[in-house]
Amino acid sequence: MTTAATPAVTLSGVVKSFGSLRAVDGLDLVVPSGVCLGLLGPNGAGKSTTMRMLTGQVLPDAGTIEVLGHPVPARSKQARAVMGVVPQQDNLDGELTVRQNLEVFATLYRIPATRRAEAVDRALALAALADRQGTKAENLSGGMKRRLLIARGLVHSPRLVLMDEPTVGLDPQVRSELWVLVDELRSAGVTILMSTHYIEEAQRLSDDVAMMSRGRVVARGTPGELMRTHVGTSAWEYYGPPARLDEVTGLAEAAGLPTRRTGPSVSVLRAETAPTGLAEALGPSGSTRDTTLEDVFVLLTGEPVA
């Protein structure tokens, strides 16, 4: 039995290798109940492997995992009964209709036969697919398929939802529709663990962000905390030839400010704390912008998110 104070997910010292590749390398992560945690990192950071370990589909080489009070993989079936999963890839049954897809999973999730139709109707309404319930899944648009995947993961009203890159490949309008849905889930008290490599998605939806790089969490906190702690609130951005960028980098770092190089530009972070006269010393052509989580990520890992 878990209480609100019990974390929904706990990973301690988790390691997973595939051959010589260490996908997850001593991962420690706690997801408190009722929060939306964004797992942010580039492709290959170990996000999907972590997600699959939580469902017992990937077995850790070392460490311990607990999901909703159940040790995984030993009791992963119990954990899977009360959590929902929205996978990154479309693995719907294309030949089945929208409704039939949900009926199969309502059965698998052990919803009593007398409550199954009601649960399916609710999931259809949730995903705004009620008018397409007789359509074969293979005939849906990409956005509708994604909504059906979400409905499938929510058909049993789980306490924890794992979303693996839920909006990857979707157009902006569909993405913002899904953001509304995630927001509503969060407001309803459902714990959400969402992996993403979209900065805006993590920043907008997550109560808490865990930044992953090379199989480890390298920073953790609310988006605001992470930015305040690592990069401040504003940045100066300079464009120019490499020699000019080297000059700006040197002057800023000599003044104790972190910098971030991106192609033809360099950003001077924590600009609001710059000593008097530095802006003049750096010269013209700088523009001021707000810092982002991407600044934090690049600063900490030296690699871009997407």
Next chain:
Amino acid sequence: MTSPPTTPVPQRADVRWLETSALAGIWTREVTLFTRYWRSTSFAALVEPLVYLLAFGFGFGSLVAAIGDVPYIQFLGTGIVASAVLFTSVFTGMFTTFVRRVFQKTYDSLLAAPIDVHEIVIGEALWIASKAAVYGCAPLLAAMVFGLPPSWGMLVVPLVGFLTGLGFALFGILASAVVPSIDSFNYVTSAVVTPLFLVSGTFFPLDQAPGWAQTLAALNPLYHCVELVRDAVFLTWSWRDAVHVAVLVSFAALMAVLAIRAMRRRLLG
């Protein structure tokens, strides 16, 4: 989109090794899919034995009038039950399972729900075996058109078909988890399935075959299916039928252990 519910849908708290909900979920899916393609599958199941009976029954039948007291076409009609069961179960186990695992990622999606690999394997095999039990009776119906007299023993044939189909469905699932690519099924078909089919006593009796052929037949589960079907249809039961049943049960049990182990290796990283 509407707001999500805050109250979880009630579910049973306990979890069993073999969940009826897991098997029900697999079967709900299979039955729904079957309603889409039953016509073509059933057409093939009925027409194939008719073709065999026409081609071999009247072809060989003109050379071999009877095997013992049994007219050749009735001997053949009862034997083809086993091959119908074999082909229905082994090819479905091989190809359908492979496509669902590799291309459609069906099992990946199922494993996110409270269902384990052994339940997927058992659920799929039971469904395939049930189809094999039904389609295995088609040759008997065809043989009756050609003069096979009905007998109460025919009621046992679906059970024999189910048991045999279960073993071969599991063998097919095992093969699907072992082969590196779908093309590799050519090796399984040529090196395993076809010899099993030919050395099963379907087309000719094996009691006068060379010793090595009889030994191979004794190891061939399909031979035991053929013998059971003939003993059931012609009401020639003996103690040997208990051995035939024991071989088929052992075959299914062994294949279940191996198929579950191989599928676990494939599906769980």
